[in-house]
Amino acid sequence: MMQQTRRRRVAASISPVGKTILPLSAAPRGDGGGNTKRAFPSSYKRRLIVVVAVLVILIIFIVAASSLYFLLRTGNTQQVVRISSTDHANMTEFIPCIDDVSVEPYFSKIDPVLAERRKKERNPAHSELSCSPSKKQCFRGVYDGFDNLLELAQQNGDGHTELHNRIAVLIESLISKPGVPLQRDGNDRNVLPSMLINTVHRRQTYQASKKKPTFEELHADYLESASYVYTAILYDDTPDNLIGGETALVNFRHDNQGDVTFGLSPIDSQESKSKEPTVFTDGLIVEPKSGRLVLFSSGAENFHAPMTVRQGNRPCYHFWFKCKEEKT
DSSP states (O other): OHHHHHHHHHHHTBOTTSOBOOOGGGSOEEOSSSOEEOOOOHHHHHHHHHHHHHHHHHHHHHHHHHHHHHHHHHOOOOOEEEEOTTSOOEEEEEEOOOOOOSSTTTGGGSOHHHHHHSOOOOSSOGGGSTTOOOTTOEEEEEEOOOHHHHHHHTSOTHHHHHHHHHHHHHHHHHHHSTTSOOOOSSTTTTOOOSSEEEEEEEEEEEEOOOSOOOOTTOBOHHHHOTTOSEEEEEEOOOOTTOEEOOEEEEOEEEOTTSOEEESBOOOOTTTOOSSOOSOBOSEEEEOOOTTOEEEEEOSGGGEEEEOOEEESEEEEEEEEEEESSOOO
16 A cells, blocks of 8 residues: 555656656756756845955055055155146245255255255354244245336336345245235335345346256255345246246155155266156246246255256346344
8 A cells, every 4th residue: 555655656746758847946947048047046146245345345445544554654745836837826835944954864865966066054054043934934935926026126226125125025924924915016115124134136047058957056045155045036027938947946855754855866967868867756846927926945945946948038036135133
C-alpha cells in the first residue's frame, strides 16, 4: 500500500512529456529569449549602492583632509595678484615689516648673484625710525584717480611742493589711520605732513628693451638708501602701444613651521630660453596707468623691480620720503 502511494506522488511530478515540473518559486527566470538569469534580491542591490556611496564619500573626505593638512602645515598661500590697466584700483595690503635679510632664513631665499649686488641690512633698522609703522603695519597700495597729482607733477616750483606734501599726507594716513580711505578730491592740499619730508623727486621713462626680464633690478629702497623710507610711484600718461613695464613687488611669506618662501625663482637667464626666465610666483604686479599711484613702505618686506618694457615706453614719477626726525 505504501509503495503504491509513493508511485502516485512520483507520477504526479512527471509531465506528460517526461520532464520534471518544478514549483514556480524554484524555477529560474528567463529573459523571454530562452536565456535564464538569477535575479538579485532588491535588498542586496540597496546594500551595494549604500556601500559604494560610503566609499566615494570616504575618498573625497580623505583627499580634502589631506589637502587641508598640507596647506596648514606649509602655509602654501602663494599667489600672483595682477592689477591691470583696465581695473579701477583702490587697494591697500598691510604686511609684516622686515628690517633686513642678512640672516637666515631670508638670505638663502634671494638669488646669490642678486644678493651680492644688493644690500641686505641698514642701521638703524626701518622699524626703529620715528615715522615707522608698527611691526605688522607695513604696507603696499595701488590707487587710481590721482590725475590731480599728475597735473601738479607736470608743473614746476610751487606745484611740486604741494605735490610732495599731499603724497606725504597720504602716506601718513596709511601709517596712522589704516583702513581710512585716501583723499582724492584735493581737500587735503592745505594739510601739511607732520612726520615725513620729501627727499627725491625724479621723472623717469623706461624705454623698450630686448633684454629678458631677469629681475636683476630687484631691490628694497631703504636697504639701498637711508633717505628712502617710503616710496611713491605716479604713472604719467601711458601710451596705448605699451607692452610690459609693470612694477612687481615680491612677497616673503612665513609658514607655520617657521620656514620662509620668496616669490621669485633663482635667476638663470643664460640657461633659460623662455621670454620670462625668472618665474614670479608670489606677489603683486601693477600695470602702468595714467594717474595711478603706488605707495609702499620701503623696508625689506617690499622688494620690487620694474619689469622690462617690450614695446613703447613707460613714463613715471618716483618720490621718496624720510622721517623729519629720526631716533638716535
